[in-house]
Ligand SMILES: Nc1nc2c(c(=O)[nH]1)N[C@H]1C(S)=C(S)[C@@H](COP(=O)(O)OP(=O)(O)OC[C@H]3O[C@@H](n4cnc5c(N)ncnc54)[C@H](O)[C@@H]3O)O[C@H]1N2
């Protein structure tokens with residue numbers, strides 16, 4: 001009897017991380033627009049306060065808040081208009097007791113003023129006097145210097161994925177280029193004599209190739225680049241030569257199919273033969289995903305990943321290993337999990353963790369409920385029906401109806 005000696009998810013992750021950590025992740029400088037979607041490889045510190053001066057958030061009059069005390073619709077206070085601030089120009093005047101100065105939205109609030117009153121609450125009796133019909137408190141409608149970003153503050157940390165709003169923050173700081181991590185370059189090889197392309201009508205015994213497309217799309221979702229992609233017949237020499245030819249310019253070569261123990265399952269022996277460090281893991285204590293293989297080739301710096309052929313298993317293992325490795329190397333945060341309660345009891349697989357797909361439902365009281373999506377990992381629709389997954393522990397009794405779980409969304 002030839003049983004796989006399986007690793008836990010943590011063991012398999014640690015082995016691949018230890019192998020590739022030495023090499024680290026390459027970084028590249030990108031302009032702030034080109035950097036969107038990439039992960040920051042440096043901390044971004046604010047060298048000067050933003051905004052650099054106190055700004056009004058409304059069109060109105062800069063005042064001393066104390067002067068407006070008791071003002072109301074029936075009982076205005078009268079203030080002397082001593083000037084007007086122009087947009088883009090410094091406020092050169094100083095405000096004294098009983099005075100006000102017109103300031104447009106975004107304009108500099110003059111020294112001496114500590115609040116703004118909107119024009120809607122003011123009435124001009126002459127160009128020199130305004131009746132103010134509203135009392136305002138200190139700081140009203142004023143953004144303080146440094147309120148957006150303080151000098152010396154680490155505004156964006158390494159590991160932050162740059163979204164449009166981060167591009168805006170970088171522009172506010174006057175930073176036009178940042179150091180980001182180069183995405184993983186992934187090559188995908190799908191193997192199987194039974195595979196035909198989606199354009200073809202499968203003959204009896206044949207199936208359309210799902211994994212090339214599912215894995216390609218998932219890699220793009222993770223912001224990886226696709227370096228090479230091919231579909232191969234079950235042929236050991238062909239697989240070996242193809243993997244070898246993809247290794248020099250790939251961070252990860254993924255082989256889907258042929259990872260189990262059938263007569264034609266040769267991925268493990270190919271990885272063992274061509275990777276300088278051989279096979280690290282052949283078998284994961286995970287359901288689905290048991291027939292998973294990892295290995296590493298030091299000279300080319302390539303991680304070799306043999307994924308189970310079953311489509312749902314292939315995609316989940318890719319996320320659990322390659323997605324995790326990316327986050328481990330770059331510090332990118334995992335997407336927040338959603339807290340939900342299980343809709344039903346769920347037994348666990350003894351000695352294995354289970355990656356249980358779930359669909360989320362909202363109860364009338366607002367609580368999220370995780371409903372297991374059941375079915376073979378050979379079915380792609382168990383993924384399309386699911387909103388995310390729950391990982392249950394290898395020693396756990398299983399999950400109880402009503403138990404709180406974290407659902408990782410995909
Ligand atoms: N005797 C055993 N048999 C199997 C075991 C086991 O432990 N002992 N594990 C099962 C599990 S779990 C999985 S997962 C599969 C993994 O098999 P392989 O990685 O060797 O993959 P194949 O045999 O090539 O394919 C399995 C299955 O998936 C379909 N497939 C493969 N590639 C694609 C693709 N690109 N698009 C769509 N479908 C694909 C293939 O047609 C097979 O139906 O092994 C179990 N067996």
Ligand code: MOO
Pocket residue numbers: 286287288289290291308310313377378
């Ligand atoms: O990995 Mo199989 O269950 O892991 O489809």
